[in-house]
Amino acid sequence: xxxxxxxxxxxxxxxxxxxxxxxxxxxxxxxxxxxxxxxxxxxxxxxxxxxxxxxxxxxxxxxxxxxxxxxxxxxxxxxxxxxxxxxxxxxxxxxxxxxxxxxxxxxxxxxxxxxxxxxxxxxxxxxxxxxxxxxxxxxxxxxxxxxxxxxxxxxxxxxxxxxxxxxxxxxxxxxxxxxxxxxxxxxxxxxxxxxxxxxxxxxxxxxxxxxxxxxxxxxxxxxxxxxxxxxxxxxxxxxxxxxxxxxxxxxxxxxxxxxxxxxxxxxxxxxxxxxxxxxxxxxxxxxxxxxxxxxxxxxxxxxxxxxxxxxxxxxxxxxxxxxxxxxxxxxxxxxxxxxxxxxxxxxxxxxxxxxxxxxxxxxxxxxxxxxxxxxxxxxxxxx
Amino acid sequence: xxxxxxxxxxxxxxxxxxxxxxxxxxxxxxxxxxxxxxxxxxxxxxxxxxxxxxxxxxxxxxxxxxxxxxxxxxxxxxxxxxxxxxxxxxxxxxxxxxxxxxxxxxxxxxxxxxxxxxxxxxxxxxxxxxxxxxxxxxxxxxxxxxxxxxxxxxxxxxxxxxxxxxxxxxxxxxxxxxxxxxxxxxxxxxxxxxxxxxxxxxxxxxxxxxxxxxxxxxxxxxxxxxxxxxxxxxxxxxxxxxxxxxxxxxxxxxxxxxxxxxxxxxxxxxxxxxxxxxxxxxxx
Numbered sequence: 082x083x084x085x086x087x088x089x090x091x092x093x094x095x096x097x098x099x100x101x102x103x104x105x106x107x108x109x110x111x112x113x114x115x116x117x118x119x120x121x122x123x124x125x126x127x128x129x130x131x132x133x134x135x136x137x138x139x140x141x142x143x144x145x146x147x148x149x150x151x152x153x154x155x156x157x158x159x160x161x162x163x164x165x166x167x168x169x170x171x172x173x174x175x176x177x178x179x180x181x182x183x184x185x186x187x188x189x190x191x192x193x194x195x196x197x198x199x200x201x202x203x204x205x206x207x208x209x210x211x212x213x214x215x216x217x218x219x220x221x222x223x224x225x226x227x228x229x230x231x232x233x234x235x236x237x238x239x240x241x242x243x244x245x246x247x248x249x250x251x252x253x254x255x256x257x258x259x260x261x262x263x264x265x266x267x268x269x270x271x272x273x274x275x276x277x278x279x280x281x282x283x284x285x286x287x288x289x290x291x292x293x294x295x296x297x298x299x300x301x302x303x304x305x306x307x308x309x310x311x312x313x314x315x316x317x318x319x320x321x322x323x324x325x326x327x328x329x330x331x332x333x334x335x336x337x338x339x340x341x342x343x344x345x346x347x348x349x350x351x352x353x354x355x356x357x358x359x360x361x362x363x364x365x366x367x368x369x370x371x372x373x374x375x376x377x378x379x380x381x382x383x384x385x386x387x388x389x390x391x392x393x394x395x396x397x398x399x400x401x402x403x404x405x406x407x408x409x410x411x412x413x414x415x416x417x418x419x420x421x422x423x424x425x426x427x428x429x430x431x432x433x434x435x436x437x438x439x440x441x442x443x444x445x446x447x448x449x450x451x452x453x454x455x456x457x458x459x460x461x462x463x464x
Numbered sequence: 465x466x467x468x469x470x471x472x473x474x475x476x477x478x479x480x481x482x483x484x485x486x487x488x489x490x491x492x493x494x495x496x497x498x499x500x501x502x503x504x505x506x507x508x509x510x511x512x513x514x515x516x517x518x519x520x521x522x523x524x525x526x527x528x529x530x531x532x533x534x535x536x537x538x539x540x541x542x543x544x545x546x547x548x549x550x551x552x553x554x555x556x557x558x559x560x561x562x563x564x565x566x567x568x569x570x571x572x573x574x575x576x577x578x579x580x581x582x583x584x585x586x587x588x589x590x591x592x593x594x595x596x597x598x599x600x601x602x603x604x605x606x607x608x609x610x611x612x613x614x615x616x617x618x619x620x621x622x623x624x625x626x627x628x629x630x631x632x633x634x635x636x637x638x639x640x641x642x643x644x645x646x647x648x649x650x651x652x653x654x655x656x657x658x659x660x661x662x663x664x665x666x667x668x669x670x671x672x673x674x675x676x677x678x679x680x681x682x683x684x685x686x687x688x689x690x691x692x693x694x695x696x697x698x699x700x701x702x703x704x705x706x707x708x709x710x711x712x713x714x715x716x717x718x719x720x721x722x723x724x725x726x727x728x729x730x731x732x733x734x735x736x737x738x739x740x741x742x743x744x745x746x747x748x
Binding site: 217307380 | 468471472475478479496578579580581582583584585589590591598599600602603672673674675676678679685714718721722723725726
């Protein structure tokens with residue numbers, strides 16, 4: 082920590098500490114696994130900031146079960162085996178009593194295998210669904226959540242007849258498109274093509290020619306990060322933006338910055354959070370974030386903000402269970418709820434029921450055009 | 465020619481043009497100096513960020529060309545003088561040193577602009593009608609520019625006395641030196657030309673590609689495959705490599721999907737490496 086950062090955080094702490102909550106003797110350590118390197122590393126700084134803000138907010142109102150939260154950060158941007166080594170160090174080495182994770186599913190698989198339900202683990206980003214391990218609490222949006230209300234709404238608004246589905250060739254891209262197929266057919270529209278591209282692809286001409294030939298008037302874009310940027314730019318340059326609307330469930334603020342507003346005509350994004358949601362809770366959160374980290378703060382986005390939600394859910398479940406043990410938390414988690422930047426969030430089947438926002442792109446970036454309240458995750462997780 | 469065929473033909477020409485454009489700089493450096501410049505892609509990245517910079521400063525997009533040329537030339541001069549020159553004839557050491565340079569360049573750009581995606585706006589990226597289809601105007605311009613650039617380079621290399629000296633230097637460095645050719649200075653200039661070409665390619669591609677600090681490695685890999693196939697030191701080889709790699713990737717991708725297209729490129733490259741094992745580092 083350099084001197085300036087130290088002064089800033091001391092100043093912030095003294096402001097936040099006005100209420101001087103009385104803490105129990107020991108601090109409780111919470112491990113935060115976020116990508117600090119690798120392709121997703123660009124979300125590291127904003128996710129770290131959200132985690133810090135969450136811990137400070139919870140500490141200011143009395144801490145987690147009366148104990149002050151102390152954060153430990155681990156790099157989840159590594160290969161799964163290395164990331165789980167990092168998590169093991171924080172858990173067994175440094176004594177973390179709970180884990181918040183915002184990272185890919187491969188790392189989640191490794192961490193679930195490592196923890197084996199012995200430490201509460203809150204997984205927060207958008208994901209493909211299906212995680213039902215004990216002691217694992219999922220805050221992220223599932224494909225069902227992001228699409229089930231949204232596709233019928235788009236059908237009513239824009240009346241597309243032919244959908245083309247494209248995605249990266251891995252579980253999230255495939256599960257998202259598979260879920261979409263059912264909802265699309267229910268609206269009476271037709272799926273005229275689907276294809277899955279490896280992550281190495283950076284030339285989308287062949288796919289764009291197929292989309293053009295298919296006569297699609299709607300495209301579901303389940304590509305990730307750089308692939309989504311390259312695809313959407315080329316899509317617009319071929320003049321397809323006027324012919325077909327686009328819908329994505331992982332087009333957040335950074336991806337849109339790469340695509341460019343001019344290339345985002347008729348593009349919709351569906352997510353549990355956008356940086357400019359107009360609700361008082363979301364605006365208060367964005368203001369607190371801006372105040373705490375200043376004008377140079379890493380830009381807010383749905384993935385980073387999910388880390389904040391993870392802490393709120395940890396607080397809610399811990400309060401209901403009265404302890405940080407998986408046995409008690411698993412028993413108590415059903416129905417645990419809080420109201421945060423995303424709105425009211427309630428745990429069901431160790432997933433969450435939450436609001437889903439649909440945004441299109443205006444001249445200043447995302448503009449939320451529709452809100453669906455209390456959307457189910459579509460996950461059942463028996464036992 | 466119906467619209468679909470024309471579109472596929474244009475896509476193929478575009479893919480070959482961009483591949484030639486991004487490989488050219490590496491072909492010059494690798495082919496003429498025998499230096500495997502692992503930071504090649506990072507010079508393309510610097511070119512793209514030059515456009516980001518001039519748009520941030522509110523300057524016209526064309527100002528990115530002089531900026532990229534100045535930055536890449538200065539960087540190229542320094543790198544050749546203090547990193548490459550002590551390591552000539554030590555290909556493996558050069559490879560490691562330029563790989564480190566690539567990481568350094570990525571980190572510097574990350575420190576200035578962050579890891580996030582950037583976009584540059586260009587009014588010309590819209591599609592214009594051509595034949596029975598429509599094609600982005602910027603891409604058509606890029607194809608034309610690439611052809612002009614390649615023709616000019618061939619002409620310069622074949623006809624100018626500088627080209628003659630470069631050929632003398634690469635043909636027999638000792639003899640060239642004995643004839644009074646300042647091979648050291650010539651090598652420095654050749655390296656600068658190579659990295660400036662990479663930077664210029666980055667400027668030209670900026671409106672069409674995703675821009676983030678890590679894009680360099682994509683261009684390095686593709687350029688490397690082209691040189692593996694095409695061999696070193698001749699523009700004909702470069703053209704052949706571009707044709708085989710770009711052509712097979714575009715064709716197989718269109719017919720059997722992108723995964724197969726990429727696999728074919730890897731298989732071809734492995735076959736060439738295997739059957740011509742001395743082709744890569746056997747220079748000098």
